[in-house]
Amino acid sequence: MRILISNDDGYLSPGLYLLAESVKDLGEVVIASTEFPRSATGREITFNRPLRFVRKRWLNWHVYVTDGTPIDTLHLVVEILKFRPDLVLSGVNVGDNLSLQHIFYSGTVAIAIEAALMGIPAIAFSSDVESFDDFEQESFKKTCVSIARKIAEYVISRKLPNDVDVLSVNIPVRYRNCIHVAKATKIRWEASYKKGVDPRGRDYYWLAGIRSVAEPGSDVSLFEEGCVTITPLKIDLNVSKETLEKLRDLEEILKTS
Amino acid sequence: MRILISNDDGYLSPGLYLLAESVKDLGEVVIASTEFPRSATGREITFNRPLRFVRKRWLNWHVYVTDGTPIDTLHLVVEILKFRPDLVLSGVNVGDNLSLQHIFYSGTVAIAIEAALMGIPAIAFSSDVESFDDFEQESFKKTCVSIARKIAEYVISRKLPNDVDVLSVNIPVRYRNCIHVAKATKIRWEASYKKGVDPRGRDYYWLAGIRSVAEPGSDVSLFEEGCVTITPLKIDLNVSKETLEKLRDLEEILKTS
Numbered sequence: 480m481r482i483l484i485s486n487d488d489g490y491l492s493p494g495l496y497l498l499a500e501s502v503k504d505l506g507e508v509v510i511a512s513t514e515f516p517r518s519a520t521g522r523e524i525t526f527n528r529p530l531r532f533v534r535k536r537w538l539n540w541h542v543y544v545t546d547g548t549p550i551d552t553l554h555l556v557v558e559i560l561k562f563r564p565d566l567v568l569s570g571v572n573v574g575d576n577l578s579l580q581h582i583f584y585s586g587t588v589a590i591a592i593e594a595a596l597m598g599i600p601a602i603a604f605s606s607d608v609e610s611f612d613d614f615e616q617e618s619f620k621k622t623c624v625s626i627a628r629k630i631a632e633y634v635i636s637r638k639l640p641n642d643v644d645v646l647s648v649n650i651p652v653r654y655r656n657c658i659h660v661a662k663a664t665k666i667r668w669e670a671s672y673k674k675g676v677d678p679r680g681r682d683y684y685w686l687a688g689i690r691s692v693a694e695p696g697s698d699v700s701l702f703e704e705g706c707v708t709i710t711p712l713k714i715d716l717n718v719s720k721e722t723l724e725k726l727r728d729l730e731e732i733l734k735t736s
Numbered sequence: 737m738r739i740l741i742s743n744d745d746g747y748l749s750p751g752l753y754l755l756a757e758s759v760k761d762l763g764e765v766v767i768a769s770t771e772f773p774r775s776a777t778g779r780e781i782t783f784n785r786p787l788r789f790v791r792k793r794w795l796n797w798h799v800y801v802t803d804g805t806p807i808d809t810l811h812l813v814v815e816i817l818k819f820r821p822d823l824v825l826s827g828v829n830v831g832d833n834l835s836l837q838h839i840f841y842s843g844t845v846a847i848a849i850e851a852a853l854m855g856i857p858a859i860a861f862s863s864d865v866e867s868f869d870d871f872e873q874e875s876f877k878k879t880c881v882s883i884a885r886k887i888a889e890y891v892i893s894r895k896l897p898n899d900v901d902v903l904s905v906n907i908p909v910r911y912r913n914c915i916h917v918a919k920a921t922k923i924r925w926e927a928s929y930k931k932g933v934d935p936r937g938r939d940y941y942w943l944a945g946i947r948s949v950a951e952p953g954s955d956v957s958l959f960e961e962g963c964v965t966i967t968p969l970k971i972d973l974n975v976s977k978e979t980l981e982k983l984r985d986l987e988e989i990l991k992t993s
């Protein structure tokens with residue numbers, strides 16, 4: 480069992496090593512990440528410049544580090560280390576990734592998505608911690624390690640159902656001992672802007688009033704109650720064959736003109 | 737009919753105005769974009785600094801311009817202009833967006849995804865043009881305008897099927913007069929790195945050998961034959977209720993420990 484641990488917060492994040500700790504005896508474990516937090520560039524791949532990829536030591540672990548993006552990290556591990564993982568664990572991310580809106584933005588989930596497209600099962604872990612310091616709380620550490628281990632064991636021993644590619648797990652800092660498999664709500668927040676005038680007299684708009692509109696029973700509402708949420712994802716945006724056929728008339732309309 | 741035209745290449749891209757041209761008489765049209773190309777930050781939203789949002793004139797069109805990201809643009813249009821579109825057109829992007837791998841990366845599709853999450857139908861247009869100059873070819877311009885118009889008319893008059901949220905359209909520069917509704921292939925390329933040593937004696941890795949592994953009949957293979965491809969997408973990564981239930985035993989396993 481070859482397990483890759485990665486994240487989008489960079490190799491300095493203690494969240495990475497909580498995952499490593501949780502599965503260290505379950506197989507051959509490689510840890511690899513980026514030099515710096517790269518949440519903003521989760522899905523990018525670097526074509527137009529060379530990349531570094533070196534082994535470092537951090538928090539008593541060996542870790543491979545690139546100056547590229549999280550997706551570069553995954554490809555470098557497979558191609559340069561010749562380590563094709565059987566399982567990818569991503570996180571634990573600083574910041575939760577609840578709702579489809581966040582899942583589509585998330586670099587942490589992006590690694591899992593890329594792994595899934597390569598046919599590798601993946602689990603993304605996120606939490607509402609606000610900084611690396613927050614990972615220092617002993618009880619929270621224990622929760623993360625224990626939950627990550629059990630989910631990894633489950634995926635290894637039972638395999639994911641056929642139409643599940645990724646599990647996105649969110650662990651609340653204020654964990655109240657409840658765990659739910661839950662679907663991702665669609666929208667987490669709606670935009671609202673505060674208008675202002677800068678010292679030089681020009682208008683500006685500052686995003687405010689981000690409000691949650693959680694569906695009951697969804698990941699967002701369960702997480703807000705203090706529960707760990709496990710959201711299974713299928714990494715396919717294609718529609719069914721039947722639906723595809725319904726749009727065939729579009730071909731005719733476009734051709735005959 | 738309120739139509740928003742946007743992109744992730746910035747307001748200077750002629751691709752934006754091809755879409756505007758194609759639908760200008762179909763309803764109330766607003767054009768809005770970013771100051772600069774923001775492909776890399778397609779999915780980001782700006783929380784921690786104020787944004788500008790001003791009206792400019794470019795290529796004889798009025799266009800709203802922000803110093804934020806493509807997703808910021810969409811939210812600014814809705815919240816500041818109080819213009820909630822009935823339809824969003826995104827593109828025409830410099831660079832095609834074929835395969836799920838590209839679709840997940842693409843800023844152009846990200847705008848359409850965000851619109852879809854807000855309940856607004858959206859069409860993303862991309863092409864294998866390599867720079868803004870390539871938009872100047874008269875026959876290519878005509879193709880873009882004509883295809884965008886007909887697809888927009890179709891979506892307006894017939895509505896998209898229930899389980900389609902986004903159409904991702906790819907228009908080849910060497911268009912051979914064929915049009916296909918096609919699913920997105922999973923993977924477009926596989927990584928391969930060229931190792932080198934820099935002038936200071938340190939190793940580097942440069943991404944090379946990007947090779948296409950197109951499924952026959954998929955978007956990639958049809959596009960490579962010179963066809964316009966129309967790929968319907970459902971913006972939902974959630975699995976079915978039945979599959980969700982299959983994972984319920986995970987709750988018990990995690991609780992009893």
